[in-house]
Amino acid sequence: MSRLAWLDALRGIGAVAVLAEHLLPWVVPSLRPYWFNLGMYGVLVFFLVSGYIIPTSLERRGDVGGFWVGRLCRLYPLYLTVVALVLATSWWIPIREAVPRESSSVAAHATMLQDALGTGATVDTMWTLAYEMVFYLLVTTLFVAGAHRRSGPTSIGFGAAAVVSGLFMAAAPIAPGPWPSWLAFTVFFGGVACLISGRFVKAAAYVMGAGALALLILTSRVPWFGLAILAVMFAGTAIQRWERGEGVLWPVAVTAALVAVAPAWAIQAGWWWVRPGVWITTIALAAVTFAGAMALRRRATFRLLAWLGMISYSLYLLHHPLLKAFITVTGDLRWVPLPVQVSMAGLFLVLTVGASWLTYRFVELPMQRLGRRLTARRA
Numbered sequence: 001m002s003r004l005a006w007l008d009a010l011r012g013i014g015a016v017a018v019l020a021e022h023l024l025p026w027v028v029p030s031l032r033p034y035w036f037n038l039g040m041y042g043v044l045v046f047f048l049v050s051g052y053i054i055p056t057s058l059e060r061r062g063d064v065g066g067f068w069v070g071r072l073c074r075l076y077p078l079y080l081t082v083v084a085l086v087l088a089t090s091w092w093i094p095i096r097e098a099v100p101r102e103s104s105s106v107a108a109h110a111t112m113l114q115d116a117l118g119t120g121a122t123v124d125t126m127w128t129l130a131y132e133m134v135f136y137l138l139v140t141t142l143f144v145a146g147a148h149r150r151s152g153p154t155s156i157g158f159g160a161a162a163v164v165s166g167l168f169m170a171a172a173p174i175a176p177g178p179w180p181s182w183l184a185f186t187v188f189f190g191g192v193a194c195l196i197s198g199r200f201v202k203a204a205a206y207v208m209g210a211g212a213l214a215l216l217i218l219t220s221r222v223p224w225f226g227l228a229i230l231a232v233m234f235a236g237t238a239i240q241r242w243e244r245g246e247g248v249l250w251p252v253a254v255t256a257a258l259v260a261v262a263p264a265w266a267i268q269a270g271w272w273w274v275r276p277g278v279w280i281t282t283i284a285l286a287a288v289t290f291a292g293a294m295a296l297r298r299r300a301t302f303r304l305l306a307w308l309g310m311i312s313y314s315l316y317l318l319h320h321p322l323l324k325a326f327i328t329v330t331g332d333l334r335w336v337p338l339p340v341q342v343s344m345a346g347l348f349l350v351l352t353v354g355a356s357w358l359t360y361r362f363v364e365l366p367m368q369r370l371g372r373r374l375t376a377r378r379a
Helices: 005-027 038-061 064-088 103-111 124-145 151-168 179-197 201-218 223-243 250-261 276-295 303-310 312-330 338-378
Strands: none
Touching: 005 038, 005 124, 005 276, 005 303, 005 312, 005 338, 038 064, 038 124, 038 223, 038 276, 064 124, 064 179, 064 201, 064 312, 064 338, 103 179, 124 201, 124 223, 124 312, 151 223, 151 250, 179 201, 201 223, 223 250, 223 276, 250 276, 303 312, 312 338
């Protein structure tokens, strides 16, 4: 097994948790827990893993252009495939109403920054990709500026910003309208082109990092939430630096406390899962899961979970449109006998895992290999 199998296992846990959060209400509603949020638990595990591994990937390469080539080849092929699948079947299953029917929506989807731009995505689960992308932009900026090793203070800073923004910022975007999507499109692709070509790298990194922060504050629908997510991701980076002997662990605890209290007085905190008991329990479970996998990484065998982690990106993006199609075919399953519900849930899981393996094998894997070849050629 790979020395990073425990990270793949965590991705597998995260993907299955998000799938269960969407599956249970429609197929086996009696089994859905409400004392914590399964989906947010899985997302937090994902974000901790990204925070732990992504900055290390960039630092190991030492080349922001190569880093972005790898990221583009890793994320976009499957992402565009799923978007195309949803659009192609929209005659049968209409695209969700939250997606604007205008050209700026195309620009927002092109950058994956939909949620940071206050725009709905074609697939519900794609909202997390906006914060992954913002994190990549900020990590790039910090690396270019030589400030990337101060992960602990950075995580605390974002945690404190989440608390403050929750206190003083309303839910409505400060800068609404279609023009932020087009501006983000121009800055994003112009900046990535500079990073990959090696021209104006510092200027591009600074502009992209500043733009990413501006989006979180000015155009996202819930600024405190996006800032809290970044605090969690940089906490994952701080854990990795502590493990390597390059930092201390107490900033992670401070960050966790700030993220836990961020929605307590927030103007926009109407979701059931940000109530103190549910929110704090969800955070604690994600932290315990990450810490447990990290503690057992040299002892435990994570073969099945690591395999699920290998296909987790496909599993994450595919399961929601497949669930809509499944429910459309089977009809409402919420009122049928429990054994039937469990059987149908099992059938859906088998079909989704199979489809995810296929897209991993024939979409993700070839493009990952292409990304490695391109970055090797750069080196």
